[in-house]
Amino acid sequence: YGNNSALDTILGISREKTECALGQHPPSVSYCKAEQDNLLVHQPDEPENPKVLRVAIIGAPNAGKSTLSNKLLGRKVFPVSKKVHTTRCNARGVITEEDTQLIILDTPGLISHTKAKRYLSQFLVLVDVSERWTQNRLSPQVLQCLSQFPQIPSILVMNKVDLLKRKALLLDLVTELTEGVVNGKKLKVKSMSKIHSDSTRNNPLQSIQTCLSENTSKQSGYLQDASEVQRGSSSDTSCNMRASNSNHMLEGTEKVQIANHQVSRDLKNKKGWPHFQEIFMLAAINGEAVETLKKYLLMQAKPGRWEYHSRVLTSQSPQEICDDIIRGKLLDYLPQEVPYTVLQKTEMWEEGPSGELIILQNLLVPKETHVKMLIGVGGQLISKIAQEAGEDLMNIFLCDIRLKLCVKLKK
Ligand SMILES: Nc1nc2c(ncn2[C@@H]2O[C@H](COP(=O)(O)OP(=O)(O)OP(=O)(O)O)[C@@H](O)[C@H]2O)c(=O)[nH]1
Ligand SMILES: [Mg+2]
Known part of the structure; x- marks a missing residue:
C-alpha cells in the first residue's frame, strides 16, 4: 500500500508517474x-x-x-x-x-x-x-x-x-x-x-x-x-x-x-x-x-499510422525475452568469455496449477570447469541467477514464475 509499494513497483507505477499520469502504466507481455x-x-x-x-x-x-x-x-x-x-x-x-x-x-x-x-x-x-x-x-x-x-x-x-x-x-x-x-x-x-x-x-x-x-x-x-x-x-x-x-x-x-x-x-x-x-x-x-x-x-x-496496438510493449516473443534476460545474468556473473559459450535450451514452458509460469531451461557449457563455475559453491550462483532472472520475468509477464535452470556439459 501507499506510494511506491511493492505492487506499484511490479506494476511499473512510480510515485512520480502515479501523480502525473494516473492509470497509465506500461503494458505487460503475455x-x-x-x-x-x-x-x-x-x-x-x-x-x-x-x-x-x-x-x-x-x-x-x-x-x-x-x-x-x-x-x-x-x-x-x-x-x-x-x-x-x-x-x-x-x-x-x-x-x-x-x-x-x-x-x-x-x-x-x-x-x-x-x-x-x-x-x-x-x-x-x-x-x-x-x-x-x-x-x-x-x-x-x-x-x-x-x-x-x-x-x-x-x-x-x-x-x-x-x-x-x-x-x-x-x-x-x-x-x-x-x-x-x-x-x-x-x-x-x-x-x-x-x-x-x-x-x-x-x-x-x-x-x-x-x-x-x-x-x-x-x-x-x-x-x-x-x-x-x-x-x-x-x-x-x-x-x-x-x-x-x-x-x-x-x-x-x-x-x-x-x-x-x-x-x-x-x-x-x-x-x-x-x-x-x-x-x-x-x-x-x-x-x-x-x-x-x-x-x-x-x-x-x-x-503517421501507428504500427502496433497500444497494448504492445515489445516485438519480441516471450521466449526470446526469457532467453535474453537469463543471458544478461550469465554475462554479469560469469567471467571473461565463459558466458558467450553457454547454449540455452528451453525444455519446459507451461502454466502451473495456480496460473504460474513454469520454465525449465538447460544451460549447456563446453567444459567441466565451466559446469562447476556456473553452479557455484553449493549451487549458490545458479540459484542467484535463477532468482534474479525470475524476478525480472515476473515484472514483464506480471505473473508468478517458477524458473529452474539446469547446468549440463555440452556433448
Ligand atoms: N552507473 C551507470 N551505469 C549505467 C548507466 N546506464 C547503463 N549502465 C550500466 O552499463 C552497463 C551496460 O548497459 P547496457 O544497457 O547493457 O548497454 P548496451 O549499450 O545496451 O550494451 P550492448 O547491448 O552490449 O551494446 C550495465 O551494467 C548497466 O547497468 C548509468 O546511467 N549509470
Ligand atoms: Mg544492449
Missing part, C-alpha cells in the same frame, strides 16, 4: 506465444489523427542503450549486463501515449542500411561519458551511420553522468562531440567560473544543461537552421562511405557493407557530429531525466 503473436498482428487501436516516431538508439557497446530503452519503456524488456554485446539483434519497444506511438529500436550498436532508409525517423546517439577512451569521440561506425542518413534527425544523449566526478567536464565533452555546433548554432559556452559559481547554488548538471539550452533550443527556428547546416556539410562526410561484412555490430542479412579500413580519412579524423538537434545529459540507470527525454521524443512525433 507469456503465451500465440497471444503475443496475435497482439502483434492486431489492428492498431489508433485515434483519428495518430502520430508516430521511430527512434533507433545507437552507440558503442555497453553505452547503456538497453538500459535507456528499458527506462523509456517503463519495464525491463531488453537484456542489460556489464559485458559488451549483450544485445544481439534489433528488437523493438513500443510506447503509446495518447495519440502518439514511439517505436524504440534497441540495437547491438548500429542498424542496417535498408532498415534505416525505409523505417527510421530519429537517431538517438548514446555516449558513455564515464568511459575515458571514448567519452569525447563518436565511434567511426556511429559517424558513418549519421553521415549516411543526414536526412534523419539525430540527438545526442550523454549517459552515465552519475559516474563522472567532475561534472564541468561535460562542457568540454559536449563541445568535442558536437564540434561546437548544435541546432545549426555555434555553442556559446559560458565561462567555467560562471558555471562553477552557478553550480554552488544549483545542481551542476542543471547549470550545464541550462547553459547549453540557452544557446540552442531556445533560439527560434532551429530546425530550419539545423537542416541548412546539415545540407551544407553532409557531402564532405557522406561521400566516402563503404561497407563491410566483418562489422559484427550490424544485423544479419541486411548488413551495411562497411569496411573500417576504407573509411574516408575525413571521417577517421572526425570526432564529433555538428548536426545534433538537441543534447541530453542523464544517468539512464537512475531514470534521472529520462522522463524529459521521453517527453521530447513524444513531441517529435509526426502524423
Whole structure:
C-alpha cells in the first residue's frame, strides 16, 4: 500500500508517474506465444489523427542503450549486463501515449542500411561519458551511420553522468562531440567560473544543461537552421562511405557493407557530429531525466499510422525475452568469455496449477570447469541467477514464475 509499494513497483507505477499520469502504466507481455503473436498482428487501436516516431538508439557497446530503452519503456524488456554485446539483434519497444506511438529500436550498436532508409525517423546517439577512451569521440561506425542518413534527425544523449566526478567536464565533452555546433548554432559556452559559481547554488548538471539550452533550443527556428547546416556539410562526410561484412555490430542479412579500413580519412579524423538537434545529459540507470527525454521524443512525433496496438510493449516473443534476460545474468556473473559459450535450451514452458509460469531451461557449457563455475559453491550462483532472472520475468509477464535452470556439459 501507499506510494511506491511493492505492487506499484511490479506494476511499473512510480510515485512520480502515479501523480502525473494516473492509470497509465506500461503494458505487460503475455507469456503465451500465440497471444503475443496475435497482439502483434492486431489492428492498431489508433485515434483519428495518430502520430508516430521511430527512434533507433545507437552507440558503442555497453553505452547503456538497453538500459535507456528499458527506462523509456517503463519495464525491463531488453537484456542489460556489464559485458559488451549483450544485445544481439534489433528488437523493438513500443510506447503509446495518447495519440502518439514511439517505436524504440534497441540495437547491438548500429542498424542496417535498408532498415534505416525505409523505417527510421530519429537517431538517438548514446555516449558513455564515464568511459575515458571514448567519452569525447563518436565511434567511426556511429559517424558513418549519421553521415549516411543526414536526412534523419539525430540527438545526442550523454549517459552515465552519475559516474563522472567532475561534472564541468561535460562542457568540454559536449563541445568535442558536437564540434561546437548544435541546432545549426555555434555553442556559446559560458565561462567555467560562471558555471562553477552557478553550480554552488544549483545542481551542476542543471547549470550545464541550462547553459547549453540557452544557446540552442531556445533560439527560434532551429530546425530550419539545423537542416541548412546539415545540407551544407553532409557531402564532405557522406561521400566516402563503404561497407563491410566483418562489422559484427550490424544485423544479419541486411548488413551495411562497411569496411573500417576504407573509411574516408575525413571521417577517421572526425570526432564529433555538428548536426545534433538537441543534447541530453542523464544517468539512464537512475531514470534521472529520462522522463524529459521521453517527453521530447513524444513531441517529435509526426502524423503517421501507428504500427502496433497500444497494448504492445515489445516485438519480441516471450521466449526470446526469457532467453535474453537469463543471458544478461550469465554475462554479469560469469567471467571473461565463459558466458558467450553457454547454449540455452528451453525444455519446459507451461502454466502451473495456480496460473504460474513454469520454465525449465538447460544451460549447456563446453567444459567441466565451466559446469562447476556456473553452479557455484553449493549451487549458490545458479540459484542467484535463477532468482534474479525470475524476478525480472515476473515484472514483464506480471505473473508468478517458477524458473529452474539446469547446468549440463555440452556433448
Ligand atoms: N552507473 C551507470 N551505469 C549505467 C548507466 N546506464 C547503463 N549502465 C550500466 O552499463 C552497463 C551496460 O548497459 P547496457 O544497457 O547493457 O548497454 P548496451 O549499450 O545496451 O550494451 P550492448 O547491448 O552490449 O551494446 C550495465 O551494467 C548497466 O547497468 C548509468 O546511467 N549509470
Ligand atoms: Mg544492449
